[in-house]
């Protein structure tokens with residue numbers, strides 16, 4: 001495999017492995033909790049966070065994570081007690097944080113080219129350090145999902161009953177948003193913040209068409225996602241296309257193929 | 269049967285500007301079987317949610333087993349609840365038996381998986397509502413009455429000390445409904461505290477130790493018979509209340525009366 005000769009590609013594939021499996025698993029919760037749009041909003045907010053980091057001279061990624069979690073909490077606060085509808089709240093934060101990003105970049109002298117890398121991914125930039133960070137964050141996400149699995153399931157399935165038996169429902173909600181924000185960190189090099197939410201939506205949505213058993217859905221989603229991330233990376237190398245975009249298009253093709261298949265083939 | 273297990277003290281609740289509960293006090297003893305009746309909009313569901321700590325009253329306190337309901341902690345996992353309208357996502361990829369298992373999640377604890385004993389309790393609960401053959405179905409594939417039955421099973425699966433039921437037999441066929449009340453009676457004999465909301469006064473009067481009438485204010489009758497006899501119902505539901513008797517079970521039809529302000 002000629003593709004494996006390059007160290008950057010080896011590193012990208014390794015991160016792709018983590019991104020594929022964790023995105024698929026986290027994505028099943030995101031889709032079931034109907035957070036896809038919220039997820040898209042939060043990942044776009046990462047742009048504002050990165051710009052803010054640049055502006056203040058802080059670590060852009062770290063700033064973005066904290067920024068995204070704050071945006072998630074901000075959205076939750078707006079929609080509390082049904083005062084504002086969720087899609088409206090997401091719509092407001094989605095655009096205002098991107099506007100903030102554009103504003104801050106304009107204020108900072110000299111346009112920084114790295115920004116494009118954050119927006120659309122840049123696998124050439126995957127460093128050894130990224131590898132370690134991705135692994136660490138991957139462990140945090142995997143452990144959280146494993147540890148709170150039952151609780152997340154019930155808080156999504158029946159939030160009222162979750163409160164009756166004493167589960168910390170709003171903590172679990174914020175946990176999911178925080179994991180989402182952390183996921184942006186590990187996938188930003190591969191797909192970029194514009195397309196991150198696709199990894200959390202499309203494989204899960206595909207798998208949910210194949211099975212009504214949660215465990216099978218998780219497995220299928222992971223297989224699909226892994227195939228699309230690794231396959232997309234390889235394809236992009238040979239076709240000389242954008243890795244992020246190739247991965248997302250590949251996942252979309254699988255989704256629509258599944259969608260168009262006759263029902264009896266998919267059931268169970 | 270002596271010590272109080274649920275104490276509602278001077279609770280008032282309003283959805284501004286509507287006053288739903290006005291200075292409601294209620295004591296339920298350990299092992300008591302209490303039925304709450306009252307017209308639509310009388311505040312029954314609201315009262316149950318306050319007892320469960322899902323709604324916070326503007327005035328008053330609720331104590332369960334001597335603790336304020338906000339500070340119940342682990343004790344919560346001993347309370348079974350069947351809501352009137354469950355906010356359940358029926359498209360969720362989960363089977364009937366896994367759904368019933370969610371009732372035990374509070375008992376099982378963080379980071380742990382259900383054990384053989386947990387599954388045994390789930391199967392037992394499903395048998396009680398005669399749904400054991402449906403255990404592998406996805407919850408969205410059930411009929412309305414079957415959905416109600418698995419909600420009941422979920423509340424039983426956790427081996428409750430307190431059962432709080434909000435019109436548990438609506439949508440359930442008469443035969444299943446009767447066997448459900450027989451089941452409640454057996455649980456009652458085992459010493460479980462039961463609060464149930466029902467519109468079927470005649471049925472409930474046969475089983476309950478006491479009946480509380482709730483229409484903004486609450487009046488508790490420790491002898492169920494007196495509720496049916498002494499014009500209590502007419503007073504609560506208004507004069508338009510009409511009674512129909514077929515067989516031995518009186519049914520009540522209530523016409524809408526605008527809430528008092």
Ligand SMILES: Nc1ncnc2c1ncn2[C@@H]1O[C@H](COP(=O)(O)OP(=O)(O)OP(=O)(O)O)[C@@H](O)[C@H]1O
Pocket residue numbers: 283286288306307308309310311312313314315352527
């Ligand atoms: N979320 C809400 N917002 C505003 N008002 C509400 C809300 N929920 C209930 N109410 C009002 O509170 C009153 C009591 O409602 P509740 O559900 O407790 O009645 P109920 O006795 O359970 O009636 P039913 O027999 O129809 O179930 C009703 O007048 C209702 O309109």
Ligand SMILES: [Mg+2]
Pocket residue numbers: 312313314352434
């Ligand atoms: Mg009600």
